[in-house]
Amino acid sequence: MLRYLARLATTAQAVVLLTLPARSQQHKPVKDISPAIQVEVNVVNILATVRDKHGAWINNLTKDDFILTEDRQPQQIKYFARETDLPLTIGLLVDVSGSQYNLIDIERQAAYQFFSQVLRKGDKAFLISFRGNVELLQDFTGSARLLQEAIERLSWHSAGDLQAGQVVLSTMDRGGTVLYDAIYLAATDRLVHQAGRKVMVLITDGVDFNSQRTLGDAVKAAQQADTVIYSIRYFDIRAYSDDRFRKYSDVMDSALRTVSQQTGGRVLYMDKKHPLPQDFDELQQEMRSQYAIGYIPTNEKHDGSYRHLDLRTRDHNLKVQARRGYYAMPPENGSGGARPAGGASTRPR
Numbered sequence: 104m105l106r107y108l109a110r111l112a113t114t115a116q117a118v119v120l121l122t123l124p125a126r127s128q129q130h131k132p133v134k135d136i137s138p139a140i141q142v143e144v145n146v147v148n149i150l151a152t153v154r155d156k157h158g159a160w161i162n163n164l165t166k167d168d169f170i171l172t173e174d175r176q177p178q179q180i181k182y183f184a185r186e187t188d189l190p191l192t193i194g195l196l197v198d199v200s201g202s203q204y205n206l207i208d209i210e211r212q213a214a215y216q217f218f219s220q221v222l223r224k225g226d227k228a229f230l231i232s233f234r235g236n237v238e239l240l241q242d243f244t245g246s247a248r249l250l251q252e253a254i255e256r257l258s259w260h261s262a263g264d265l266q267a268g269q270v271v272l273s274t275m276d277r278g279g280t281v282l283y284d285a286i287y288l289a290a291t292d293r294l295v296h297q298a299g300r301k302v303m304v305l306i307t308d309g310v311d312f313n314s315q316r317t318l319g320d321a322v323k324a325a326q327q328a329d330t331v332i333y334s335i336r337y338f339d340i341r342a343y344s345d346d347r348f349r350k351y352s353d354v355m356d357s358a359l360r361t362v363s364q365q366t367g368g369r370v371l372y373m374d375k376k377h378p379l380p381q382d383f384d385e386l387q388q389e390m391r392s393q394y395a396i397g398y399i400p401t402n403e404k405h406d407g408s409y410r411h412l413d414l415r416t417r418d419h420n421l422k423v424q425a426r427r428g429y430y431a432m433p434p435e436n437g438s439g440g441a442r443p444a445g446g447a448s449t450r451p452r
Contacts, residue, residue: 147429156420156422195217195218304335311358318358334362
């Protein structure tokens with residue numbers, strides 16, 4: 104299986120037909136067909152959401168309304184489309200660590216609501232829970248019944264309490280909360296092999312303690328899997344003393360903002376003013392309806408370096424939400440191609 108940042112490229116074939124003219128009417132023309140010449144055209148794809156200063160979506164822009172740079176160098180937008188109602192591949196990751204002990208029932212209901220509101224025909228999803236280890240409770244499926252059964256298994260338990268049929272991605276329980284490991288494993292073991300529009304949704308307070316992978320590793324893995332991360336911050340103030348909460352609150356928020364913003368997603372905060380059904384509905388609309396932008400980088404090197412992207416509109420009052428960059432990975436098996444990173448992408452039309 105290919106483990107790499109999803110690469111979307113278009114291939115142009117030029118077939119040259121050389122036909123010798125007939126010497127006379129008694130002789131049939133002789134055709135000399137030259138070998139097909141394949142030209143690799145490396146297209147980096149970006150999905151973008153645009154809002155005004157009041158947070159309302161802007162859906163009527165054209166490609167001329169956007170300005171794009173890669174490593175501060177202007178890029179020409181070649182492909183532009185408004186994508187709606189495309190199938191989704193969704194990974195839902197739920198925090199079941201000690202700090203979430205009192206929220207397990209709420210998280211279980213949140214997961215059920217999420218799949219009930221978001222999953223549509225043609226979509227597929229998987230469910231992961233994490234604490235000191237990472238557990239795959241349900242692999243890819245489009246079955247609401249299987250996902251609901253997996254949600255019922257969300258619990259505060261150890262790896263030794265696993266039920267039959269569960270797949271443990273990380274068998275060693277390291278203790279703590281391995282949020283970064285969960286993101287990394289979901290990206291590298293599941294999402295990197297999938298095509299199309301991919302989304303990872305985190306339900307967590309944002310605490311990571313004892314992961315083998317770093318925050319940077321988690322972000323890079325999601326970018327290379329071409330996956331957008333949306334974080335739903337859910338926390339129980341009773342799980343922390345006042346000092347501990349003040350100490351970790353900014354760290355939690357910063358980590359979730361980093362993984363979300365770097366991949367083209369964002370953080371949603373659960374409270375009385377923002378109930379789950381409302382946020383899930385907004386999330387679904389955002390995930391399914393975005394601008395699809397494609398361009399051919401002026402820097403043709405495939406050196407594995409990270410390229411910074413800056414996408415904005417000519418109207419400075421509008422805010423663009425899109426991935427921040429991609430990795431220009433070397434070609435595999437002798438074939439060239441830029442590999443777009445971060446944020447979900449689709450083939451431009």
